[in-house]
């Protein structure tokens with residue numbers, strides 16, 4: 001499949017991870033768990049936790065500044081801001097509007113949030129792709145920022161060991177070079193399975209804070225086993241669907257960047273696609289599951305490590321609450337810096 005020009009590509013990528021690290025050992029002082037259980041069941045060793053007072057918008061703004069710097073454009077060139085988050089402390093003003101204000105972006109551009117849980121960044125890529133192709137916009141700023149420490153129940157060992165905080169961002173731009181950037185995108189959702197992974201208002205009294213961790217008004221609940229099975233099936237299927245749509249074989253893919261939820265899920269997908277793990281980006285051992293932020297954080301890291309070069313085919317795949325999912329195929333392209 002040949003995408004019509006203009007092409008839409010990631011011009012700059014950025015990430016932000018808060019300073020504080022919470023190790024599995026630290027968690028074993030909070031709930032009845034062990035480093036061994038967490039590592040063998042999930043692959044996670046530690047996660048980052050936002051500082052007191054550090055918000056979803058603060059983290060998103062830091063990642064966005066990094067992305068704008070790497071895109072080598074002035075902030076005034078941004079025409080559109082879209083944010084993916086499920087953990088912002090307020091819904092209005094949107095986190096996108098808060099970040100627009102924090103970065104001093106033009107005050108007349110559209111800015112809005114999207115709630116698609118762990119698939120959020122891939123939803124943003126498609127929104128930016130379509131809005132840039134259809135509209136007068138040239139540069140979209142897309143940001144995924146999550147403070148899951150604020151919506152985790154720190155007394156529930158079945159969920160609290162899995163999640164972390166962080167943000168990733170990208171400047172998505174259009175250009176006249178044919179067949180580069182976003183080649184294809186498959187998104188989906190199944191609301192009938194929504195209750196298997198949900199964020200609801202807390203019922204019952206609020207517990208005391210432990211180890212300086214936040215206690216929010218909302219909490220995550222999850223049927224881990226069901227989510228696991230669905231994640232493997234749907235992510236493998238959506239990878240195949242986007243490859244078919246773009247007429248690309250799995251052998252042609254240089255790097256797969258999956259949502260970082262569980263090492264066993266990632267291994268099962270790689271196995272199903274018959275791809276060696278050397279072609280899969282994995283960093284969940286250090287960050288845990290950061291929901292929408294996990295893919296851009298991993299993408300930024302892979303780019304920093306020099307694992308992505310111009311012309312490489314990169315496959316992004318996500319699955320999350322809703323259920324929601326998505327796969328995006330990118331032909332990496334960045335113009336020469338002048």
Ligand code: UT7
Nearest residue numbers: 033034037041042118157158161224225227228261262320
């Ligand atoms: O972002 C997308 C959404 N999230 C995911 O993709 C997560 C999907 N699910 C998972 O990653 C896995 O299901 C988990 C890591 C959450 C759990 O792994 P599991 O192999 O499915 O374990 P389990 O829930 O079946 O629990 C096994 C045992 C249970 O004890 P019993 O009933 O066998 O005696 C649990 O009570 O492990 C116990 N357990 C723990 N033990 C120590 C559960 N959590 C913990 C814990 N530490 N933190």
